[in-house]
Amino acid sequence: MTATIEISDLRRTFGAVTALDGIDLRITRGTTGLLGPNGAGKTTLLRILATATGADSGQVTVLGHDPRTSEGRLAIRRLLGFVPQEPGFHQRFSAFEFVDYIAILKEMTDRRTRHDEVRRVLTEVGLEGVMKKRIRWLSGGMRRRVALAQAILGHPELLVLDEPTAGLDPEQRLRFREIIGAIAEDNTVVLATHQTEDVAAICDRVVVIDQGRVFFEGTPDELAATATGMVWSSASHARDATVSWRTASGRYRVIGDRPSDGEAVEPTIEDAYLVMLGQRALATEGAA
Ligand SMILES: Nc1ncnc2c1ncn2[C@@H]1O[C@H](COP(=O)(O)OP(=O)(O)O)[C@@H](O)[C@H]1O
Ligand SMILES: [Mg+2]
Known part of the structure; x- marks a missing residue:
């Protein structure tokens, strides 16, 4: 299968800390899980794919675009849905207002179609009943679903999810897996987790990373x-x-x-x- 993301000899340090120590990876359509303990470098790698930060050296191609150039970053952002590890919310916004605000940033200019899309994604994650509630009143699991809802706006070709199942109860996890599975049929999903059950249940491929290096790459069965x-x-x-x-x-x-x-x-x-x-x-x- 052709790679949708190609990474070669990617390096990133923060002062004396080496977060990524020469990562080589080819990622294809479907769901790829980055599995590794805290501090492994998962978030740093995902943030580079999501153009939220850059690398010190090495090469990355995301859906044919180079995140080192401003045109490349713009092109990637137009094809991307991203759930950061700790999403920040405007607490006074309702779930609807927040997702609508992200939809505006995603260049959905027509109000009617945008509102339809906002309702679609909130319904998809099971939040249709609380769309008008302020985010500050929602539970932790509901907030994670608001974060997922904004990421799936406009059917992104690449979905980057940093520990998306943290704080979800078993039923929400199941729903989440269904949503991700459906998206991954035609698109690329890359998620970080330190939970092996997530890998078994969701991922077509798994990459074990620790200390900024890839220790294993293959299917969950091969792992x-x-x-x-x-x-x-x-x-x-x-x-x-x-x-x-x-x-x-x-x-x-x-x-x-x-x-x-x-x-x-x-x-x-x-x-x-x-x-x-x-x-x-x-x-x-x-x-x-
Ligand atoms: N902004 C930052 N400033 C300083 N150190 C950082 C920063 N981001 C990550 N690190 C360090 O880089 C390493 C990898 O972190 P991270 O990518 O968050 O790993 P993971 O997501 O696997 O837990 C850790 O040692 C972490 O402390
Ligand atoms: Mg992390």
């Missing part, structure tokens, strides 16, 4: 498979394992070397992610 032969079920706690915890069944799930009574179990995405982060931590300790 889970990287932990094959490393996950066990055991009657007791294994002290020298990378990770071991007691599960609801009363048995222990052990990641690492096989315990003497260990039975191999099918690894999940979460197991693989823990293995990957564990190996990274060991490598860092070794280097220190």
Whole structure:
């Protein structure tokens, strides 16, 4: 499949902190999840894709445009929907007024069609009943949905979502997944998360990033498979394992070397992610 986003040797530092340390990625249509712990560089990467900030060096092409040029940034912004990690709202605006205001910034000049579109996106995220309420009176989950609503105005070709499911309850999560899934059929969705369930439920492809580097790129199944032969079920706690915890069944799930009574179990995405982060931590300790 042709890439909609191409990134090569992307670097960005903040003072002494290296946020992106040479990222190479090809992203295609569908949903790509950036999975990584806090401080991995996910937000910095998404903000660069959304033209909210620039890189120090390296190349990025977003839907054929170069965000380093002002024409490129304008072209990208016209094709983009963006939910920042901490969206700022004008608290006195109603949900309708806020989304309408963003729609004006998105150059939707005809009032009637714009208002129809604002109602469409608010209904899409299940907020039709509270459109006229001030944002300051909405719950955290509702505010996240207002943020999603403004991002899907005008059917963007690229949707960039920074931790979009944070603060949503299970039912809202499900609705969110449906909305994203429908958009991703014809468009590119890139989202950041530190929750492996999001990756399993929403993403066609997953990129594990940590310390500004890509550690893995592939499908969620391929990610889970990287932990094959490393996950066990055991009657007791294994002290020298990378990770071991007691599960609801009363048995222990052990990641690492096989315990003497260990039975191999099918690894999940979460197991693989823990293995990957564990190996990274060991490598860092070794280097220190
Ligand atoms: N504006 C900034 N000023 C200083 N440091 C920053 C800034 N933005 C990000 N960083 C640092 O860059 C690293 C990556 O941050 P970020 O991209 O927010 O990661 P993530 O979204 O994966 O948690 C962190 O160490 C963070 O503290
Ligand atoms: Mg972040």
